[in-house]
Amino acid sequence: MHSPQQILKKYWNFDSFRSMQLEIINSVLEGKDTLALLPTGGGKSICFQVPALCREGICIVVSPLIALMKDQVYNLNKRGIPAVAIYSGMHYKEIDRTFDNCVYGKIKFLYLSPERLMTDLAQERIRRMNVNLIAIDEAHCISQWGYDFRPPYLEIAKIKEIHPKVPFLALTATATPAVVEDIQERLEFSKKNVFQKSFLRDNLAYVVLQEEGKREKMVDILRKVKGSSVIYVRNRRQTKEIAQFLQKYDIRADYYHAGLDNNIRSQKQDNWIKNKVRVMVSTNAFGMGIDKPDVRSVIHLSLPDSLEAYFQEAGRAGRDGEKAFAILLYNVNDKVSLEQNFEQAFPEWSFIKRVYQALGSYFQLAVGSGMGESFDFELIEFCKYFKFKPRETYNALKILMQEGWIFMTESVFMPSSLMVTANKEEIYDYKLKNRAFDQLITIILRTYQGAFNNFVNINEPQLARFLKIAPRRLRKALEILVQDRIIEYRPFKETPQIIFTQAKAAINDLTIDQKRYKFLKERQKNRIEKAVEYATKEQCRSQLLLAYFGETDASPCGKCDICTNRNSNDISKKQFEIYQNRIQKILEKQPQTARQILAKFPTHYHKKITHVLTVLGDQELIKIENDKLFWRQG
Numbered sequence: 065m066h067s068p069q070q071i072l073k074k075y076w077n078f079d080s081f082r083s084m085q086l087e088i089i090n091s092v093l094e095g096k097d098t099l100a101l102l103p104t105g106g107g108k109s110i111c112f113q114v115p116a117l118c119r120e121g122i123c124i125v126v127s128p129l130i131a132l133m134k135d136q137v138y139n140l141n142k143r144g145i146p147a148v149a150i151y152s153g154m155h156y157k158e159i160d161r162t163f164d165n166c167v168y169g170k171i172k173f174l175y176l177s178p179e180r181l182m183t184d185l186a187q188e189r190i191r192r193m194n195v196n197l198i199a200i201d202e203a204h205c206i207s208q209w210g211y212d213f214r215p216p217y218l219e220i221a222k223i224k225e226i227h228p229k230v231p232f233l234a235l236t237a238t239a240t241p242a243v244v245e246d247i248q249e250r251l252e253f254s255k256k257n258v259f260q261k262s263f264l265r266d267n268l269a270y271v272v273l274q275e276e277g278k279r280e281k282m283v284d285i286l287r288k289v290k291g292s293s294v295i296y297v298r299n300r301r302q303t304k305e306i307a308q309f310l311q312k313y314d315i316r317a318d319y320y321h322a323g324l325d326n327n328i329r330s331q332k333q334d335n336w337i338k339n340k341v342r343v344m345v346s347t348n349a350f351g352m353g354i355d356k357p358d359v360r361s362v363i364h365l366s367l368p369d370s371l372e373a374y375f376q377e378a379g380r381a382g383r384d385g386e387k388a389f390a391i392l393l394y395n396v397n398d399k400v401s402l403e404q405n406f407e408q409a410f411p412e413w414s415f416i417k418r419v420y421q422a423l424g425s426y427f428q429l430a431v432g433s434g435m436g437e438s439f440d441f442e443l444i445e446f447c448k449y450f451k452f453k454p455r456e457t458y459n460a461l462k463i464l465m466q467e468g469w470i471f472m473t474e475s476v477f478m479p480s481s482l483m484v485t486a487n488k489e490e491i492y493d494y495k496l497k498n499r500a501f502d503q504l505i506t507i508i509l510r511t512y513q514g515a516f517n518n519f520v521n522i523n524e525p526q527l528a529r530f531l532k533i534a535p536r537r538l539r540k541a542l543e544i545l546v547q548d549r550i551i552e553y554r555p556f557k558e559t560p561q562i563i564f565t566q567a568k569a570a571i572n573d574l575t576i577d578q579k580r581y582k583f584l585k586e587r588q589k590n591r592i593e594k595a596v597e598y599a600t601k602e603q604c605r606s607q608l609l610l611a612y613f614g615e616t617d618a619s620p621c622g623k624c625d626i627c628t629n630r631n632s633n634d635i636s637k638k639q640f641e642i643y644q645n646r647i648q649k650i651l652e653k654q655p656q657t658a659r660q661i662l663a664k665f666p667t668h669y670h671k672k673i674t675h676v677l678t679v680l681g682d683q684e685l686i687k688i689e690n691d692k693l694f695w696r697q698g
Contacts, residue, residue, distance in 0.1 A: 068118060084100075084259055088111045096231055100236075103261065104379035104380060112125065113173070127201040147172060147174075183436055202235075204239050206220065211591065238372040240614060270605035271605070272625055274395060295344070295362075300322075302365070320346040322347065337356050366401065368595060371595055394600075394678075431568050434564040439563075441559065442560070480522050480523075504541055606620075635675065643673060647661060
């Protein structure tokens, strides 16, 4: 048995652990169920990878994120550590072979989704594995108090019945005190055991700026704060718009979202990591698993709907310990948008049932069938077919997922693969009769030696270049070999998936837990209120964040906009009333946009007027519809 320090040096070439990593590792090696709370960039993966490598046997890693699973498997294999992942979209034979390798081979890490973990096939094979550790990533998903609750996580504790002596290691970057308690209870810890690193980031200045001209302010910030940056926006359309806007100011910017082709996403990410691109404009799809230490600023152009999400995204700045900024550009529109999104996030039960019924028709599933099956799923195409509104439909699908009826994955890239089905005599005979395929078959047999027994991934572009033919011609040739029963071939695909975690139910048998639905709705409303409070309350931003995560005794940070008085408006009560009365008269005459109102005041008053508008919006004296402000009568 190797020591943790020896493993760290051998595979990562590090001489020492980061703060708290070794304590967590030793707890696991002592066989204790352990909960580790480490902020974004705190090195969570080391905490289960090192102890698993210290002992004989395999570590099972439960994770909800396919992209993160694949990224960790790739990095482990690159270090010479055998690791595999099983996720939706894989062929049954491939899944079967992977499980067999975990039972009989020398695989050290098996990554699974919680949905896959609960299947009979997985549990039967896990029973035969020499398991040394079960790691649960994104462990906040197990708690209804968590910001991304997923019912399949509730079933994880059943693995204790199969391997009662194997310790659990639960890991998360964001958890409130209620979530911390809930995780340990749901995973049936034999004894409470929490390692929690403070969420305090000494080098990170949290700044909230109340701005109407957000884009112009963003450019101003990027000119003042040099270095790499991430800008988070609310939707995919805005990613491209904002990137193009920045390019006009000679700022090297690109955009990223989950709807892009996998190769394009990888290239964009690589360009940003290597500093070929300075600024990445993205939805919340960007950043998971990316350890870029020198990000100097993270800018949010709108307020996220939870402080957990904000803290995790903002925390991608300054991982190298050098000074960095997490900046939120906020105005009264943000609160209105969050409230509107909240109303849409919890659709009527009748609509949820219509969406579920439509899924059955779309995939031609009979009642009682489909359990465990996964299907390619394009939301926009589905909505067009049934004339549904995409946002409302997506939220209905989320409710069905939270209730455990289905599971929705993010976009998943499946490389091309093939398996040789003909025997050697049949292949020899075929090559004699079909000289045009001789070279292709020979290369397949030489390059992919395991193809006689299993599906193997193939690199189509590389194979086409070697044969000096176009990729389109290669695919056509492979399809002919399928028709002639020489191979089985699955072209690459990249699409989100829908998995039926329960058999297709008759519409009258479809139920949701109304009590839980109401609880989740109330919990989300509370989250939005806390997010708005963070943006508007005159208190140290770091203190507000830390208090939300249970650290109520933190001192003022001395760096945020409140501590440095950066947002000071120096408006007396009398001045505020003067501005309020003037704004009221303007809006009672005719609704205006915020820009139109600002244009009626001298430029040097704009910051104060923006502050007054924000306060009036918080007090619900003005409302916003289609970007126009209305004075509320009475």
